[in-house]
Amino acid sequence: MIRQAITFLAALSCASAAIAETVQVPNYPETRTVPVTEEIFGETIADPYRWLEEDVRSSTQVADWVERQNQVTEGFLGQLKGNAWFKQRIGALLNFERFGIPRKAGENYFYTRNSGLQNQSQLFVQEGLEGERRLLIDPNSWAEDGATALAGWVASEDGSKLAYSVQDGGTDWRILRVMDVATGKVEGEEVRWAKFTGISWVGNEGYLYSRFEQPEEGKDFQSRNFNQQVYFHRVGTSQADDELVFATPQHPERGHFAQVTEDGRWIVVSSQIGTDAKQAVHLIDLAKRADEGWQAEPLIEVLENEWNLIDGIDGVLYFVTNKDAPKFRIVAIDMNAPKPQWRTLIEETDQPISGASIVGNRLVVEYLKDAASVALMFDLKGKPVGQIELSGLGAAGGFGGKAGDPETFYSFTSFNRPSSIYRLNLETGKTDIFAQPELTFDPADFAVEQRFFTSKDGTRVPMFIVRKKSLADANQAAPTLLYGYGGFDISITPAFSATRMAWIEAGGVFALANIRGGGEYGKEWHDGGRRENKQNSFDDFIAAGEFLKAEGYTTADGLAIQGGSNGGLLVGAVVNQRPDLVSAAHAAVGVMDMLRFDRWTAGRYWVDDYGYPDREEDFKRLLSYSPYHNIKGGTDYPAVLVTTADTDDRVVPAHSFKYAAALQAADLGDKPHIIRVETRAGHGAGKPTDKAIEEGADVLSFLAHYTGLSIPAEATK
Numbered sequence: 001m002i003r004q005a006i007t008f009l010a011a012l013s014c015a016s017a018a019i020a021e022t023v024q025v026p027n028y029p030e031t032r033t034v035p036v037t038e039e040i041f042g043e044t045i046a047d048p049y050r051w052l053e054e055d056v057r058s059s060t061q062v063a064d065w066v067e068r069q070n071q072v073t074e075g076f077l078g079q080l081k082g083n084a085w086f087k088q089r090i091g092a093l094l095n096f097e098r099f100g101i102p103r104k105a106g107e108n109y110f111y112t113r114n115s116g117l118q119n120q121s122q123l124f125v126q127e128g129l130e131g132e133r134r135l136l137i138d139p140n141s142w143a144e145d146g147a148t149a150l151a152g153w154v155a156s157e158d159g160s161k162l163a164y165s166v167q168d169g170g171t172d173w174r175i176l177r178v179m180d181v182a183t184g185k186v187e188g189e190e191v192r193w194a195k196f197t198g199i200s201w202v203g204n205e206g207y208l209y210s211r212f213e214q215p216e217e218g219k220d221f222q223s224r225n226f227n228q229q230v231y232f233h234r235v236g237t238s239q240a241d242d243e244l245v246f247a248t249p250q251h252p253e254r255g256h257f258a259q260v261t262e263d264g265r266w267i268v269v270s271s272q273i274g275t276d277a278k279q280a281v282h283l284i285d286l287a288k289r290a291d292e293g294w295q296a297e298p299l300i301e302v303l304e305n306e307w308n309l310i311d312g313i314d315g316v317l318y319f320v321t322n323k324d325a326p327k328f329r330i331v332a333i334d335m336n337a338p339k340p341q342w343r344t345l346i347e348e349t350d351q352p353i354s355g356a357s358i359v360g361n362r363l364v365v366e367y368l369k370d371a372a373s374v375a376l377m378f379d380l381k382g383k384p385v386g387q388i389e390l391s392g393l394g395a396a397g398g399f400g401g402k403a404g405d406p407e408t409f410y411s412f413t414s415f416n417r418p419s420s421i422y423r424l425n426l427e428t429g430k431t432d433i434f435a436q437p438e439l440t441f442d443p444a445d446f447a448v449e450q451r452f453f454t455s456k457d458g459t460r461v462p463m464f465i466v467r468k469k470s471l472a473d474a475n476q477a478a479p480t481l482l483y484g485y486g487g488f489d490i491s492i493t494p495a496f497s498a499t500r501m502a503w504i505e506a507g508g509v510f511a512l513a514n515i516r517g518g519g520e521y522g523k524e525w526h527d528g529g530r531r532e533n534k535q536n537s538f539d540d541f542i543a544a545g546e547f548l549k550a551e552g553y554t555t556a557d558g559l560a561i562q563g564g565s566n567g568g569l570l571v572g573a574v575v576n577q578r579p580d581l582v583s584a585a586h587a588a589v590g591v592m593d594m595l596r597f598d599r600w601t602a603g604r605y606w607v608d609d610y611g612y613p614d615r616e617e618d619f620k621r622l623l624s625y626s627p628y629h630n631i632k633g634g635t636d637y638p639a640v641l642v643t644t645a646d647t648d649d650r651v652v653p654a655h656s657f658k659y660a661a662a663l664q665a666a667d668l669g670d671k672p673h674i675i676r677v678e679t680r681a682g683h684g685a686g687k688p689t690d691k692a693i694e695e696g697a698d699v700l701s702f703l704a705h706y707t708g709l710s711i712p713a714e715a716t717k
Contacts, residue, residue: 023076023079023080024076024079025076025671025672026072026073026076026672026674027072028069028664028673029065029071031049031052031065031661031664031665032051033049033665034048034049034051035048036050040619041616041620045623045629047658049658049661049662050658052654053596053652053657053658055218055222056646056653056677057221057646057647058218062657065657066646066657069660069674069675069677070676070677072674073675076672076674077676077701077702080702081701082701082704082705082709082711083697084697085506085711085712086502086506086696086697086700086704087693087694087697089502089506090498090693090697091117091693092440093440093441093498093501093502093505094498094689094693095116095117095440096116096438096439096440097113097114097116097437097438098114098116098418098419098435098437099111099113099421099434099435100112100113100421101400101409101411101421102409102421102423102434103154104159104401104402104405104407105155105156105157105158105159106155106157106159106160107159108125108127108155108159108181109126109127109128109129109131110124110125110136110153110155110162111123111124112124113133114689117689117690118140118689119146119688120146120148120149120686120689121139121150122138122140123135123136123137123138123150123153125181129423136162136179136181136184137150139166142166146688146689146690146691147168147169147680147686147687147691148166148686149166149167149168149686150167151165151166151174151685151686152164152165152174152198153165153199154198154199154200154201154207155181155201156203157203157204158204159181160182161178161179161180161181161187161204161235162178162181163178163201163207164176164177164179164199165194165197165199167682167685167686169647169680169681170645170647170648170680170681170682170683170685170686170687171647171649171682172195172601172602172649172650172683173192173193173195173220173649174194174197175190175191176190176191176194176199176209176233177190177191178207178235187235188235188236188237188238189238189239190239191209191211191233191239191242192239193211193212193213193214194209194211195210195212195225196210196225196228196255196257197210198210198258198259200258200260201260202232202260202267202286203264205235206232206234206237208230208231208260208267209230209233210228210229210230210231210255210257210258211228211229211231212225212226212227212228212229213227220649221601221647221652222600222652223601224598224599224600224601224604225255225601225602225604225605226252226604227247228254228255228256229244229245229246229247229256230245230247230256230258230269231244232245232294244294245267245284245294246258246282246296248271251271253273253604254271254272254273255271255272255273255605256270256271257269257270258270260286261309261311261312261317262312262313262358262402262403263314263315263403264286265285265286265335266284266285266286266312267283267284267286267294268281268283268299268312268317269282269283269284270307270308270309273303273605273608274604274605274606274607274608274609275489275605275606275608275609276489276608277306277308277489278303278304278305278306279300279303279305279307279308280298280300280301280303281298281299281307282296282297282299283296283297283299283335284296284297285297299317304323305321305322305323306320306322306323307319307320307321307323308320308321310330310356310357310358310363311357311358313358313380313403314336315334315335315336316333316334316335317333317335318356318358319331319332319333320355320356322522322523325348326348326522327348327349327351327352327353327522328352328353328522329345329347330345330353330356330363330382331345344382345363345378345380345381345382346363346365346378346382349367351367351368351369351374352367352368352519352520352522353365353366353367354366354367354373354491354519355397355399357399357401357408358380358401358403359399359400359401359402359403359407360401360403360404360405360406360407360427361380361403361406362377362379362380362406363379363380363382364376364377364399364426365377365378366396366397366399368519368521370450370462370514371462371464371491371493371494371514371520372394372395372493372494373395373412373493375388375396375399375410377426388424388431389431390412391414391417392414392417393414393448393450393494394413394414394415394417394493395412395413395414395493395494395495396410397410397411398410398411398421406425406426406427407424407425407426408423408424409421409423409424409434410422410424413494413496414443414448414494414495415446415448415464415494415495415496415497415500416443416446416466416496416501417443418437418439418496419437419496420433420435420436420437421434421435421436441505444469445468445470446466446467446468446504447466447467447469447472448464448494449464449465449466449472450462450464450465451463451465451547453543453544453547454543455516455536455539455543456536456539456542456543457536457539459516459528459536459540461514461515461516461540461543461544462513462514462520463544464494464512465509465510465511465553466504466509466510467504467510467553468504468507471507475552477552477554477555478508478554478555478558478709479507479508479509479555479558479559479560479703479707479708479709480508480509480511480553480554480558480559480560481500481508481509481510481511481561481562481703481707482512482541482548482559482560482561482562483511483512483513483561483562483563483567484513484537484541484544484561485515485517485518485564485566486515486517486518486529486537486540486567486570487517487518487529487537487566487567487570488517488518488566488606488609489518489519489523490518490519491514491518491519491520492514492518492520494512498696499692499699499700503703503704503709506700506704506709506711506712507709507710507712508709509548509553509554511544513540513541515529515536515537515541515544515570516528516529516533516537517529517534517566530608530609530610531610531611531618532611532621534610534621535624535625537570538570538573538574538577538625541561541570542574542577542578545559545574545578545582546581555707555708557583557707557708558583558707558708558709559581559582559583559707560582560584560586560703560706560707561574561575561582561584561586562585562586562588562699562703563586563587563588563590564588564589564590565588565589565590565650565651565683565684567588567590568587568588568589568590568592568656569590569591569592569627571585571586571590572590572592572627572628572659573625573626573627573630575587575637576625576627576630576631576632577625577630579636579637579668582638583638583639583706583708584638584640584641584702584703584705584706585638585639585640586640586641586643586699586702586703587627587641587643587656587659588642588643588644589643589644589645589648589650589653590627590642590644590651590655590656591610591651591655592626592627592628592655592656592658592659593627593629593654593655593658594610594613594622594623594625594628594629595613595619595622595623595626595629596613597610598613600652600654601649601650601652602649602650603652610622627659628655628659628662631662631663631666631668632666633666635668635669636668636671637663637668637669638706639671639672639673639702639705640663640672640673640674641674641698641703642656642659642660642663642673642674642675643656643675643678643695643699644657644676644677644678645677645678645679645680645681645682645683646679646680646681647680647682648682649683650682650683651683656677657675660673660674660675671706678691678695
């Protein structure tokens with residue numbers, strides 16, 4: 001098999017520059033099997049590719065397997081005539097100046113900027129709105145391959161110092177540093193082993209962060225994450241001198257996130273076990289710190305509901321909660337009162353609250369209406385005072401600010417509109433453009449619509465559909481890329497993507513189905529697609545594909561599906577359950593082994609959505625849809641491209657390795673089932689622009705070939 005692969009690659013290198021109409025399906029590299037079986041709850045489970053679970057960085061055998069797979073995949077993708085055009089077009093669509101949402105501290109404004117095709121966005125600072133911007137941090141100088149990113153940053157209260165986090169090679173681990181804003185000098189020692197952390201300043205003296213104990217040598221990308229703790233790091237000191245602020249050794253499964261309120265009075269520590277945001281809340285009174293130290297008192301002790309802190313003003317704490325309100329309400333508690341009592345400020349409505357902030361003397365509340373953004377304003381007593389006019393069907397974000405300062409910044413984006421940044425004065429109601437991209441295309445040339453389809457059990461599900469306006473006007477069917485996620489209470493809202501736009505410009509249709517498991521309609525929608533209801537997510541996605549065919553959006557053989565992470569699981573499960581429905585599939589960084597997902601890194605958090613593999617009822621259900629365990633040999637499968645990365649320590653690449661090996665070993669027809677493994681990249685965040693363009697071109701050319709999408713004529717010139 002290895003010799004065949006080498007012969008195949010040599011033939012490619014000698015091929016004519018003219019690319020053939022028909023591509024040759026590759027001979028897959030040999031993957032050895034090891035007879036591993038287990039008896040679990042009366043089921044015999046075979047796991048012949050368990051050896052691929054070893055860390056690619058320390059196992060020469062796994063590294064060799066990855067290298068051989070990548071060689072064949074690269075050779076195969078190189079045959080596809082659309083690859084060069086998609087690479088050029090994605091790059092062109094990304095080549096515009098874009099900004100992040102500004103944050104104000106003292107008189108300084110901080111924001112990110114990318115000139116166009118920089119691998120990483122730079123961080124700038126300017127004094128006042130009319131000040132001259134100054135480069136503060138350039139992550140592009142940190143690594144030759146551009147794979148080290150600025151992951152997060154928070155300025156101190158007066159804007160004189162900046163705490164920031166560094167992400168290397170896509171890992172979830174963060175390195176924390178502090179910079180003097182005036183001089184650009186890094187102060188003190190860096191902090192390591194921070195993960196799933198915020199940064200919250202205590203005055204100007206230091207910051208709070210969340211960390212885990214240093215893992216065993218060689219286990220940092222695979223060991224499970226337990227015993228997270230909150231620490232205080234004082235500027236200019238060693239990490240060894242950091243002070244333990246909060247921990248729950250009696251509950252090692254709990255993770256902790258600390259915030260300091262705007263009034264500087266309280267540290268609010270939110271604790272939860274998994275991805276299901278049922279939180280306990282503890283308070284540390286900073287006014288008593290000199291006498292009592294980091295003394296935490298419970299505010300919410302039982303993990304039953306979400307309690308998301310908005311802020312604290314003059315001793316009053318404001319939260320968004322789903323207690324007695326599945327679509328959320330806003331509540332407040334006055335900690336200065338003799339007997340603090342909760343009171344409701346803003347009642348639950350039919351539209352779920354997706355975010356809230358206090359700016360000036362206003363509450364800015366973000367809602368989702370059928371997965372698109374709506375932003376309303378209230379006074380601090382909960383009285384409505386107006387609506388923020390957004391620019392159509394899309395998603396808004398930001399709305400940060402401070403009490404007493406009526407200025408806020410927000411972004412707005414849609415499928416055909418990259419993010420523009422706006423500045424809103426809440427006192428005057430005036431909105432100004434802070435930054436707006438200069439585009440190489442006209443958004444009006446593209447139609448964005450929302451349709452609703454009926455799932456298997458009668459549930460009405462929304463879906464966005466985007467295509468060229470000329471295609472929509474002619475009501476013409478075209479190859480269609482259907483995307484879904486459906487998990488972890490995450491709402492998938494309209495957003496611009498250069499990769500998706502390249503697909504649409506080539507004449508394709510893009511569809512996004514807001515299937516159950518997400519948060520688009522609150523707790524009920526999330527519950528409807530997880531644990532015992534997880535099959536609903538798959539049924540919704542299948543129904544979306546059937547709708548696109550029945551309504552004439554796509555052709556009989558023109559449907560491709562795509563999803564990443566939990567969406568990769570979605571793609572793998574749907575391909576197994578309905579291989580006849582789709583012609584091509586892209587499963588990115590997917591959770592593919594549902595019987596062992598909780599054994600690595602963050603996987604143990606996911607039991608809230610998936611269930612516990614060591615409990616019989618959950619095990620039976622997980623086994624019924626696990627992509628790795630349900631591949632149907634003797635069935636014609638669509639073309640499948642699996643993508644992952646060697647330093648993904650969120651969904652470890654073993655999931656994709658084992659799944660791809662099982663696909664290649666099965667009798668699944670004559671379409672390819674290949675895997676692309678990126679180097680020095682993780683779950684997605686921090687990926688350099690050049691790697692994102694390369695991957696996007698590979699994925700789209702693969703999906704285009706197997707759905708019949710014709711590349712525009714100018715691509716062949």
